[in-house]
Amino acid sequence: MIIEECPHAGYEQVFSCRDEDTGLNAFIAIHDTTLGPALGGLRMYPYRQSADALTDVLRLARGMTYKSAVADLPLGGGKSVLIGDPENSKTEAVLRSFGRCIDTLGGHYIVAEDVGTDVADMDMIRRETTFVAGTSDSGGDPSIHTAYGVQQGMRAAARTVFGRDGLKGLTVAVQGLGHVGMNLCMLLSLEGAMLTVTDVNPSLIRQAVAEFGAAPVDPAAIYRTECDIFSPCAMGAVINDQTIGQLRTRIVAGSANNVLAEERHGEMLAEMGILYAPDFVVNAGGIINVAEGLNGYNRARARRKVAAIYQTMLQVIELAGTRHISTARAAVVLAEEKLTRSNH
Ligand SMILES: NC(=O)c1ccc[n+]([C@@H]2O[C@H](COP(=O)([O-])OP(=O)(O)OC[C@H]3O[C@@H](n4cnc5c(N)ncnc54)[C@H](O)[C@@H]3O)[C@@H](O)[C@H]2O)c1
Numbered sequence: 001m002i003i004e005e006c007p008h009a010g011y012e013q014v015f016s017c018r019d020e021d022t023g024l025n026a027f028i029a030i031h032d033t034t035l036g037p038a039l040g041g042l043r044m045y046p047y048r049q050s051a052d053a054l055t056d057v058l059r060l061a062r063g064m065t066y067k068s069a070v071a072d073l074p075l076g077g078g079k080s081v082l083i084g085d086p087e088n089s090k091t092e093a094v095l096r097s098f099g100r101c102i103d104t105l106g107g108h109y110i111v112a113e114d115v116g117t118d119v120a121d122m123d124m125i126r127r128e129t130t131f132v133a134g135t136s137d138s139g140g141d142p143s144i145h146t147a148y149g150v151q152q153g154m155r156a157a158a159r160t161v162f163g164r165d166g167l168k169g170l171t172v173a174v175q176g177l178g179h180v181g182m183n184l185c186m187l188l189s190l191e192g193a194m195l196t197v198t199d200v201n202p203s204l205i206r207q208a209v210a211e212f213g214a215a216p217v218d219p220a221a222i223y224r225t226e227c228d229i230f231s232p233c234a235m236g237a238v239i240n241d242q243t244i245g246q247l248r249t250r251i252v253a254g255s256a257n258n259v260l261a262e263e264r265h266g267e268m269l270a271e272m273g274i275l276y277a278p279d280f281v282v283n284a285g286g287i288i289n290v291a292e293g294l295n296g297y298n299r300a301r302a303r304r305k306v307a308a309i310y311q312t313m314l315q316v317i318e319l320a321g322t323r324h325i326s327t328a329r330a331a332v333v334l335a336e337e338k339l340t341r342s343n344h
Contacts, residue, residue, distance in 0.1 A: 011030065040287075043056070060079040069339050072338070139292060150184055158229070195213070232256040260328060
């Protein structure tokens, strides 16, 4: 096994991990440990090139620093990516050799699940290292908590935009019906919201139509769907130069990480009068739950902390208003202020 440090400006440590015997090919990025050990999920994806995997892990690790800071967690930001198709190359040998890599970092980085990995994978990694969260005995699947947090963020945004408590009667367009998206649809439909949904997997669309009475649309049509809230719950960078002009919504609030292709898209949304609920503010429910599991899991306490995303979102909106900046920028300011404060 080869663990090679590949320094990157602005990051504490970045590692390339390879193991010819098992086929492991991964990166681990530790962005910032000011507030505590870097905790962030392991993403498994068939990246076309190593450079794409590295770009992804760097962006995601930085987002984790901000996410934990804004959520007041005693954690830093880190992330890992495993190059490969989770459907056919996620073997016990790969996961266990990745676990051994993490173990050599001595707790600077703690892994959890992300796209392409799940609770069973964390249990497997646990056989090689204790620096793993989101296992079956410590809170389990974070996605229901992520969905609950997104719902709280939506409520805060709806209160600001529509002056109403709750989401009853509002139309929400959900992009991506995976672990988070489907749970979110359930929570929203229980609350009386109306749903328009899409996914690249037609069977998931059929499920949402059958279970929640959702209106189906093709993946490309979701951006121009008339709605009160657009909720990206699939991949990142979906608000970009091609899509932004198509939006017919008042709020953007979803679980996907790195929703904005570039920072300037946050300013553009603000100029268009669309309230953006920053991704790392509203999708923190999963990590809040995972962090709770590190110190003896208490479901009620975890849920209370996730519910606080409502207040955090209102705080971001207020900061944006008083400083005349976009909510996207305000969330970064809030995170950086918390990091700076803890340095003094
Ligand atoms: N799982 C969590 O707790 C959590 C926490 C924080 C952030 N996130 C982020 O939320 C997003 C969703 O996470 P998840 O765990 O539900 O992942 P998932 O893989 O279970 O679901 C993603 C879904 O999006 C669909 N999809 C992919 N491309 C699409 C496209 N172009 N149009 C429509 N649908 C598309 C997939 O078919 C899949 O059903 C990811 O960006 C993830 O990083 C998840």
